[in-house]
Amino acid sequence: MGILRKCALAGTAIVVPALAGPAAVNAAELLFLAEDVPAGLNYDGPAAAIPTSQTGMVNLMEPLFGYATAAPNEDGVIVPDFSTFEGRLVDTWSYDEATLTWTLNLRQGVMGCGGATFNADDVIYTFERAKSVSGAAPIGWFLSNVASIDGFTPDVFGDEAARALGDEVQRIDDYTVTIRQSEPNALFLPVLTIFGLHIFDAELMQANATEDDPWSHDYTNNVGVPSFGPYCLESWAKDDEIVFTANPDYYRGAPAIERVVMKRVPQSSNRVVILRTGQAQLVQKLTPREFDSLREASGITVAGVSGNENLFVHMNFDVPPFNDPLVREAVARAMPYDQIIQAGYFGQAERWAGVVPSSYPGFVAPADHQYDTDTDAAAALLEEAGYPGGAGLEAFEDAFQLTYVAEKETTLGPIVTAIQSSLRQAGFPVTLNPIPQTQYGDRQLVQRDLPFAINDQEKPIGVDAGYAVQLFFVSPEAGGLNNMVNYRNPDVDGLWAEARVEPDQAARDALLAEIQTTLMDDIAWLPVVEYRTQWAYSDRLQGMQWHPDNSIRFFDLSYAE
Amino acid sequence: MLLRYVTKRLLIGLVQLVVLTVAVFFLIRLLPADPISRFVGLNPSEEAYAQAERSLGLDRPVHVQLLHYLGLAPSQGTGLLQGDLGDSWVSGSPIAQEIGTFLPVTLELITISFFVAFLIAVPVGMLSATRPGGAADRGVFVYSLFAGSQPEFWWGLLFVYLFFFVLGVAPAPLGLLSPMTSEPAVITGFITIDSLLAGRLDVFLEALHHLMLPVATLVFILSGPIIKMVRQNMVRALQSDFVLYARCAGLPARRIAFYALRAAMAPSMTLIGILYGFMLGGAVLVESVFSLGGLGQYAIRSILAFDYPAIQGVVLVITAISLSVYLLLDILHAMIDPRVAY
Incomplete structure (x- = not known):
């Protein structure tokens, strides 16, 4: 090795004599390696669903509300206290039940990166833009609709006049805004914490508007997003890197880390290697095996949180034999839960005992509706369903193609193999069907024709059991949004109709608990595990905090002295 | 003689390009997925689907989409003939x-x-x-x-491990320049040329250093x-x-x-x-x-x-x-x- 090293060093010295190595990162800088960089900074634009785009938005923009923080977890990661809202751009607020109106007293003296001062005009502009549904993916409108803000109905898509903002969001004075709901809805405050309603700097947005693009979608898709967040955009090269610099005027105090370079390194193994050399200080989206390999590495901390990432089995109620409750339960009993936790996640996951993230308010785990691995019970259920030893299931071979996202082969490969092996042993003719992410998304969200699949990418960004229920389990006719398994239960629809407008929190929680028990009884989804959201970083870095969108806020971080 | 040959080849090339352009236009529409699903991930309602479909221009008949793409439908906007390749559906950029x-x-x-x-x-x-x-x-x-x-890629990963991680003689696999290096202004897009044009010998040498392993691979x-x-x-x-x-x-x-x-x-x-x-x-x-x-x-x-x-x-x-x-x-x-x- 010594000779090789000498030769290599000599070669390098000849070719690049001026280079001693990569530039060192100074104490106030952070090099963050990610699987990608933001593809867009427009939450109503085409890149809004991409997690790294959301990371860009949440570090440059500011919400009206946020959550208070709770004590750090066992890994030292600070987690939110979902029961307590904090005003961010809102200073104080009140709610009038009689008129369903929220009065928001806005924070004064908040400065944006462009030098603009935050006031009511920025809030009005943000809701006007959301209601214009002018972007490719109108998330702002969607969240306003979910929160029952008056006038944000589907009518806006067909009727141009309905797109104008009326008095439902009203400017009272420079620092007071009122927002009226169409019905009582507990999702109002949770929704206003989500990136899809963060506040724009109206002045700069309007300065970058054009006749063809009055809402500055091109600008936010490609150039930047003016707001009042903790960081300002220094430079942005799509598919390469984005550089943030601290906003010195940030109202919560200037960020401790003055400059953050978020660099795209597509190979997770390279992110590991670069972190280990100390040239980068923070990495994300490694495989469970890679996180595990870093746990003992010197100078590196691996930390995580059981937040809202999970894995479940998707069985389509419209596709036989998954319309048979006995078959569904047999699959549940044949599932190798412990093997998945150990082989798939290296122990960094726990059994998921419900269908809502267990960290969310309102989560329940019905004790008498849990399905442990029991192959004898699975065989008995199959026999009861008319398929003794799996005989007769060969007629449903297409339905038993276990579909998963091909791009996630490294993570999901060992898991689907374990499931296939366990289910075949029980008599199910399971085959594997990896397909591209976009095709998976199309079949799951639009066609809704995936018979049997494994899914690790559904995390309700609205932190509320009711939001999750409405998103995934309510039938489309009753206002369901993303019912990918075509689950229809009039009882659940009816209970949700009550819970949605129930103003009393305890009564609402009771209704949501009943819904969750029914969902577990019907095995609407087959919950498998909740896996930890993890990061690996320099042990000098402190303040790591988890947020429900799983995007890191650089403002939370600082270096230990 | 040479000029005639080159002209002939260029004309044939142009025909090949046109045929291929039209063929690719139809072939990718046979791909087994609807691109709109990417847009409606958080909001898969019918209205949102229709909105996304409109924004991508996929609500129009295929022949109109083709004419627009080729730049033969001025009422729909610019196309290939005007030098416009369209905007990305992922990033929104041209x-x-x-x-x-x-x-x-x-x-x-x-x-x-x-x-x-x-x-x-x-x-x-x-x-x-x-x-x-x-x-x-x-x-x-x-x-x-x-x-x-x-x-x-196996050789690439091996080279990264050996020359960067073990021997420390190659830079981290972080692209053409270290993230902390200020880049010269883009003139040609080729970092080695742009750095020389800008008189940045340090950047030129750094780019060569960063290119060392990928080129070797x-x-x-x-x-x-x-x-x-x-x-x-x-x-x-x-x-x-x-x-x-x-x-x-x-x-x-x-x-x-x-x-x-x-x-x-x-x-x-x-x-x-x-x-x-x-x-x-x-x-x-x-x-x-x-x-x-x-x-x-x-x-x-x-x-x-x-x-x-x-x-x-x-x-x-x-x-x-x-x-x-x-x-x-x-x-x-x-x-x-x-x-x-x-």
């Missing part, structure tokens, strides 16, 4: 601008790699052919077994077939009548070798041309390992996201470059081989 960013990275990588591979492969192939069974020949045999037995892979091709053609040429005649005429061995090499170069150049066209998109794994945002990575991202305009743009650009390379090769071929007539 495709021409994105390709203009990614293409130079790939061209820089593969051009340098081919240049180095050529410099190594031709003398090694010659040596191997002129002394069959000699050390060089045996070395080539072992190397071709070795290099060809593993894919390029590609050279390691590309040299094998080029050496083999040069060697085989040299062996064949050395056995030909004109070499026998040259030997009988008492010409010096070096001159004979030069004649044989000239005869061997024509098919070797053809191989290099084909490989060059292939590597425009085929360097994707090396680009990925070394975090180089090149055209291959852009193509893969576009395909996985069913980003129709970007896929069409990439195919068009790769085809145009490949056709230009083939044309250039034909001209070189004629210069090397006097038997070729236009």
Whole structure:
């Protein structure tokens, strides 16, 4: 090795004599390696669903509300206290039940990166833009609709006049805004914490508007997003890197880390290697095996949180034999839960005992509706369903193609193999069907024709059991949004109709608990595990905090002295 | 004569481009997924679907979409004829601008790699052919077994581990420059050229340093077939009548070798041309390992996201470059081989 090293060093010295190595990162800088960089900074634009785009938005923009923080977890990661809202751009607020109106007293003296001062005009502009549904993916409108803000109905898509903002969001004075709901809805405050309603700097947005693009979608898709967040955009090269610099005027105090370079390194193994050399200080989206390999590495901390990432089995109620409750339960009993936790996640996951993230308010785990691995019970259920030893299931071979996202082969490969092996042993003719992410998304969200699949990418960004229920389990006719398994239960629809407008929190929680028990009884989804959201970083870095969108806020971080 | 030949080839190339453009336009619409799902992930309502469909222009009949894409429907906006490749459905950015960013990275990588591979492969192939069974020949045999037995990304990862992580003589695989380096202004898009134009020798040297491992990886892979091709053609040429005649005429061995090499170069150049066209998109794994945002990575991202305009743009650009390379090769071929007539 010594000779090789000498030769290599000599070669390098000849070719690049001026280079001693990569530039060192100074104490106030952070090099963050990610699987990608933001593809867009427009939450109503085409890149809004991409997690790294959301990371860009949440570090440059500011919400009206946020959550208070709770004590750090066992890994030292600070987690939110979902029961307590904090005003961010809102200073104080009140709610009038009689008129369903929220009065928001806005924070004064908040400065944006462009030098603009935050006031009511920025809030009005943000809701006007959301209601214009002018972007490719109108998330702002969607969240306003979910929160029952008056006038944000589907009518806006067909009727141009309905797109104008009326008095439902009203400017009272420079620092007071009122927002009226169409019905009582507990999702109002949770929704206003989500990136899809963060506040724009109206002045700069309007300065970058054009006749063809009055809402500055091109600008936010490609150039930047003016707001009042903790960081300002220094430079942005799509598919390469984005550089943030601290906003010195940030109202919560200037960020401790003055400059953050978020660099795209597509190979997770390279992110590991670069972190280990100390040239980068923070990495994300490694495989469970890679996180595990870093746990003992010197100078590196691996930390995580059981937040809202999970894995479940998707069985389509419209596709036989998954319309048979006995078959569904047999699959549940044949599932190798412990093997998945150990082989798939290296122990960094726990059994998921419900269908809502267990960290969310309102989560329940019905004790008498849990399905442990029991192959004898699975065989008995199959026999009861008319398929003794799996005989007769060969007629449903297409339905038993276990579909998963091909791009996630490294993570999901060992898991689907374990499931296939366990289910075949029980008599199910399971085959594997990896397909591209976009095709998976199309079949799951639009066609809704995936018979049997494994899914690790559904995390309700609205932190509320009711939001999750409405998103995934309510039938489309009753206002369901993303019912990918075509689950229809009039009882659940009816209970949700009550819970949605129930103003009393305890009564609402009771209704949501009943819904969750029914969902577990019907095995609407087959919950498998909740896996930890993890990061690996320099042990000098402190303040790591988890947020429900799983995007890191650089403002939370600082270096230990 | 040459001008007529080049004009004829350019016209044929243009027809090929048009046919391919139309074929790709229809073929990608046969892909088994609807790109709209990406837009409605958080909001899969019918209204949102219709909105996304409208925003992508997919609500119009296919022939109208084609006319718009080709630039033959002025009422729908600009298209190819006006030099507009459309906007990406992933990022919203103009495709021409994105390709203009990614293409130079790939061209820089593969051009340098081919240049180095050529410099190594031709003398090694010659040596191997002129002394069959000699050390060089045996070395080539072992190397071709070795290099060809593993894919390029495996070699790339191995090189990163060895030269960056273990030996510390190569930079981290973080693209063409360290993230903390301030880049020179973009003039041509080629970092080595732009840095020199800006008088930034430090950046030029850093870019070379960062290119060291990806180029070494590609050279390691590309040299094998080029050496083999040069060697085989040299062996064949050395056995030909004109070499026998040259030997009988008492010409010096070096001159004979030069004649044989000239005869061997024509098919070797053809191989290099084909490989060059292939590597425009085929360097994707090396680009990925070394975090180089090149055209291959852009193509893969576009395909996985069913980003129709970007896929069409990439195919068009790769085809145009490949056709230009083939044309250039034909001209070189004629210069090397006097038997070729236009």
